[in-house]
Every structure is written in C-alpha cells, then in structure tokens.
Amino acid sequence: MFQKIAFIGAGSMAEAIISGMIQKDYCKPEQIVVTNKSNQNRLKYLQDKYKITISQDKEQVMKGAEIIVLTMKPADIVNGINDIKPYLKEEQLIISVLAGISTDFIAKQTGKDIAVIRAMPNTSAMIGQSATAITPGVFTSKEQLGKAKSLLKAIGMTTIVNEDDMHAITALAGSGPAFYYYMVEAMEIAAEEAGISEETAKALITQTFVGVAEMLKVTDNHPAELRKKITSPGGTTQAGLEILEQSNFQRVIVESIKAATERSNQLGKKLQEK
Numbered sequence: 001m002f003q004k005i006a007f008i009g010a011g012s013m014a015e016a017i018i019s020g021m022i023q024k025d026y027c028k029p030e031q032i033v034v035t036n037k038s039n040q041n042r043l044k045y046l047q048d049k050y051k052i053t054i055s056q057d058k059e060q061v062m063k064g065a066e067i068i069v070l071t072m073k074p075a076d077i078v079n080g081i082n083d084i085k086p087y088l089k090e091e092q093l094i095i096s097v098l099a100g101i102s103t104d105f106i107a108k109q110t111g112k113d114i115a116v117i118r119a120m121p122n123t124s125a126m127i128g129q130s131a132t133a134i135t136p137g138v139f140t141s142k143e144q145l146g147k148a149k150s151l152l153k154a155i156g157m158t159t160i161v162n163e164d165d166m167h168a169i170t171a172l173a174g175s176g177p178a179f180y181y182y183m184v185e186a187m188e189i190a191a192e193e194a195g196i197s198e199e200t201a202k203a204l205i206t207q208t209f210v211g212v213a214e215m216l217k218v219t220d221n222h223p224a225e226l227r228k229k230i231t232s233p234g235g236t237t238q239a240g241l242e243i244l245e246q247s248n249f250q251r252v253i254v255e256s257i258k259a260a261t262e263r264s265n266q267l268g269k270k271l272q273e274k
C-alpha cells in the first residue's frame with residue numbers, strides 16, 4: 001500500500017480512477033491529492049465530491065507521495081513533467097495513463113532513472129469495471145509492478161502486456177467504450193423512430209448490452225457462435241444482419257480500431273520529433 005498518491009491532471013480519467021479507488025475502499029480520500037494546470041473550479045468540484053486533497057502547489061503535491069499518476073493530455077506531458085521535476089525523487093513510482101506516450105519518453109523527460117509504468121484504463125474505472133492493460137518501463141522492479149497492478153485492480157481487471165502492443169490496446173480498450181456507446185446511441189435513435197419511450201428503450205437496450213457482456217464473459221463460445229444461435233433462417237435477426245453485412249459493418253469497425261491505433265502511434269511520435 002501507500003500513504004499518499006498524487007494525480008497530476010484532474011480531468012475525466014483522474015476522476016474515473018479516484019472514484020473507483022474510493023468506491024472500492026482501496027484507500028482513504030485523504031491519501032489522495034490532485035493538481036491540475038489552472039482550473040480551480042474543477043479541483044474544488046473534486047474536493048467537494050470525493051473529499052480528497054487539492055493543491056496547485058506542486059511541491060506540496062509531490063511531497064511524500066509514493067505514487068505519481070500522470071493524467072494530463074499527451075500534448076501536456078512535457079510541461080506537466082517540467083512542473084513536477086524539481087520535486088521528483090527516484091524512489092517515487094510514476095504511473096502514466098497517457099495514450100501513445102512511451103515509458104522511455106517519460107523517464108527521459110524526468111532526467112532520472114525512475115520507475116515508470118504505462119497503463120491504459122478506461123472510463124468504466126468510475127464504477128470499478130475498467131479493463132486496464134499495464135506495461136513496465138526499464139527501471140521498474142517486480143515489486144513496483146505488483147504495487148501498480150494492485151492499485152489498478154481497484155478500478156477493474158488488469159493484464160500485463162508488451163509495450164509494443166499498447167497502441168492497439170489503447171484503441172480496443174481505452175477508446176473502446178466510446179465505440180460501444182456510439183452503437184448504443186444508434187439503438188436509441190432506432191427506438192425513438194419506432195415510437196418507444198426513452199425510459200423503456202434505455203432499460204431494454206442497457207440490459208441487452210449487459211446480458212451480451214455477461215454471456216461473453218461466462219461462456220466459451222465464440223461470438224460468431226452466440227450470434228448464430230440468435231439468427232433464425234429468414235427471421236428478424238437475419239434481416240438486420242443483412243444490412244450490417246451490406247454496409248461492411250465489421251470492416252468499418254476494424255478500420256476504426258486501426259485509425260485509433262495509428263493515432264496513438266502518432267501521439268508518441270509527434271513528441272519524440274520535437
């Protein structure tokens with residue numbers, strides 16, 4: 001465990017992780033300190049909602065924190081690290097959730113032989129349901145990796161991966177929820193066009209989604225098998241699937257994952273070229 005954890009960045013991802021940690025009782029709110037660039041109202045909101053400590057004084061934020069979680073946008077990483085660099089100590093552990101940014105790049109920016117762990121959670125961390133991939137940097141010990149893993153377990157399932165796979169994983173699991181939400185939005189539009197009340201549609205669409213997720217989790221069947229069990233010849237499902245096939249739905253999804261993977265790649269490269 002740790003006495004103090006510091007979040008550098010106070011946006012959606014920081015809140016999702018903090019909310020998950022507090023809900024799971026992983027640590028006490030007073031062990032968490034959050035800072036950001038300038039948005040005081042946002043810090044105040046987090047303090048009121050989660051009873052955590054907030055501060056714009058980077059020295060205070062960093063002092064005594066065993067774990068530093070980087071939760072700013074990739075484009076803000078250089079400034080973000082420069083701001084905390086004077087107070088950073090080699091025994092501190094950095095966990096970065098930044099898309100596209102390598103553990104090497106972060107360690108170099110700090111100018112220290114410091115342990116960096118790259119993690120890719122998603123916003124379902126908010127309710128303890130993240131799917132988080134983790135990869136250790138060169139200066140990371142097994143013990144530090146274990147520490148990060150147990151922390152990130154408080155916000156959902158974790159898996160350790162090779163850093164080379166992180167771009168594709170960022171697309172699948174980091175951005176992934178947005179792609180599923182987009183599908184749900186389409187279902188809601190269809191329900192509205194069919195004249196179904198919003199309340200009824202939400203209840204049915206959500207439970208259908210939860211049921212699908214649970215089936216995928218508990219059965220060994222391939223999704224194609226599960227799909228075939230629903231598709232009666234000449235039935236309703238077949239009629240719907242034909243439209244999806246005609247519009248090359250699966251290929252569109254594959255291409256969107258590839259585009260997100262490529263963007264993750266570019267985010268890292270852009271900074272390295274500077």
Ligand SMILES: NC(=O)C1=CN([C@@H]2O[C@H](COP(=O)(O)OP(=O)(O)OC[C@H]3O[C@@H](n4cnc5c(N)ncnc54)[C@H](OP(=O)(O)O)[C@@H]3O)[C@@H](O)[C@H]2O)C=CC1
Pocket residue numbers: 008009010011012013014035036037038039040042071072073074076079080081083097098099120121122123174175
């Ligand atoms: N959102 C998501 O679903 C996921 C996001 N990520 C990654 O998480 C990171 C954060 O994303 P998200 O939470 O959506 O972003 P937000 O824009 O919501 O939050 C970014 C935060 O960073 C702060 N910040 C900017 N510059 C600095 C600085 N120099 N020092 C300290 N704080 C700074 C901002 O402060 P201020 O408001 O004051 O400018 C803001 O609080 C990204 O790198 C993203 O790749 C990873 C997985 C999923």
Ligand SMILES: O=C(O)[C@@H]1CCC=N1
Pocket residue numbers: 099170174175
């Ligand atoms: O869109 C983004 O860049 C971030 C990274 C993964 C999810 N959201």
